[in-house]
Amino acid sequence: xxxxxxxxxxxxxxxxxxxxxxxxxxxxxxxxxLSISATTRKPREGEVHGREYFFMSVDExxxxxxxxxxxxxxxxxxxxxxxxxxxVEEKMAEGKxxxxxxxxxxxxxxxxxxxxxxxxxxxxxxxEELKKRLIGRGTETMEVIEQRMNxxxxxxxxxxxxxxxxxxxxxxxxxxxLHNLIQSQHMQARCNAELIKTMKEELAAIVG
Amino acid sequence: xxxxxxxxxxxxxxxxxxxxxxxxxxxxxxxxxLSISATTRKPREGEVHGREYFFMSVDExxxxxxxxxxxxxxxxxxxxxxxxxxxVEEKMAEGKxxxxxxxxxxxxxxxxxxxxxxxxxxxxxxxEELKKRLIGRGTETMEVIEQRMNxxxxxxxxxxxxxxxxxxxxxxxxxxxLHNLIQSQHMQARCNAELIKTMKEELAAIVG
Numbered sequence: 001x002x003x004x005x006x007x008x009x010x011x012x013x014x015x016x017x018x019x020x021x022x023x024x025x026x027x028x029x030x031x032x033x034l035s036i037s038a039t040t041r042k043p044r045e046g047e048v049h050g051r052e053y054f055f056m057s058v059d060e061x062x063x064x065x066x067x068x069x070x071x072x073x074x075x076x077x078x079x080x081x082x083x084x085x086x087x088v089e090e091k092m093a094e095g096k097x098x099x100x101x102x103x104x105x106x107x108x109x110x111x112x113x114x115x116x117x118x119x120x121x122x123x124x125x126x127x128e129e130l131k132k133r134l135i136g137r138g139t140e141t142m143e144v145i146e147q148r149m150n151x152x153x154x155x156x157x158x159x160x161x162x163x164x165x166x167x168x169x170x171x172x173x174x175x176x177x178l179h180n181l182i183q184s185q186h187m188q189a190r191c192n193a194e195l196i197k198t199m200k201e202e203l204a205a206i207v208g
Numbered sequence: 209x210x211x212x213x214x215x216x217x218x219x220x221x222x223x224x225x226x227x228x229x230x231x232x233x234x235x236x237x238x239x240x241x242l243s244i245s246a247t248t249r250k251p252r253e254g255e256v257h258g259r260e261y262f263f264m265s266v267d268e269x270x271x272x273x274x275x276x277x278x279x280x281x282x283x284x285x286x287x288x289x290x291x292x293x294x295x296v297e298e299k300m301a302e303g304k305x306x307x308x309x310x311x312x313x314x315x316x317x318x319x320x321x322x323x324x325x326x327x328x329x330x331x332x333x334x335x336e337e338l339k340k341r342l343i344g345r346g347t348e349t350m351e352v353i354e355q356r357m358n359x360x361x362x363x364x365x366x367x368x369x370x371x372x373x374x375x376x377x378x379x380x381x382x383x384x385x386l387h388n389l390i391q392s393q394h395m396q397a398r399c400n401a402e403l404i405k406t407m408k409e410e411l412a413a414i415v416g
Binding site for chain 1: 336357371374401410
């Protein structure tokens, strides 16, 4: 019997390299499924429905809430964001390890609902490095960079609430660490109830 | 600052291959320290003091108990067995991941005292395979094999109390799984309190 997948939430500061990390993980290993969030915000240029987000109207989103079809949802700057339940449940049942790349607020809600969720917080090796990376992108104004640094300072307060901290220094190493972490969770006794039961039965049958 | 080591307890049925697994793990990686138990039983042929066990008199052992120098101890068949505290604490402080290969009774005592201990239970892929391995050794009488199978049947009842189940099918794979499991535990938020504190301070200093 195929074991059910692990549910892992990945959060972290803007500039910690979550996006690149997720992309590299999914390219290297085929046992993962990245959950796509639903949102009521307008698509930005280059964003594709069903790839970056499921874009929808407020009415559509509120219908999902009303029908308990979201694992978690929150409102940021007057836009809804949420995690559709069906995709996550289907993929986990298929044995895929499902990754939610979501904000802290949502992460803590998921953990409350599903205590077995793995909460992983991605950080750059230092705050200095975070600032460098944000500046290095070259796409943001200093004002936006300062906003992100301020936000990181707030978000850092929640780091202790996460189960694991992943330092993203070297991309390849970080991918391996993340993969090993999630895969080792399949060894949890609670994930192996079937194996334990079978072992007990087999032993009892042999010993008689 | 070097992170403190992880404390991992490895238990499992006689014939599950714990000994071979530990040997292979310690040969391949140098970040582990295998704790050596103290016992009052007499050394068997080929056993060396300080390698298989610290062999000692009942008086010596009871002095260790009286001075709280054992993490756990138990009596089996009128002999004492216990885990000396100093070795474990020293190695962990050096940053070594310390492995205790001990019985279930002792494992649960260690977990009670140190809830952060990783309890790992090693099993063969099946009960049939366990019996085969015990017979395959060719060193035991059928009576001893039956005793071991009976004991395994009893011990199987405790499997659920362990954190992780390691199926020892292929030795190399099992070594890697065990290594990845223990190493990934260094990412736990509680192991990274220093990193979290530094990150918060650095961010606060930059943001001002």
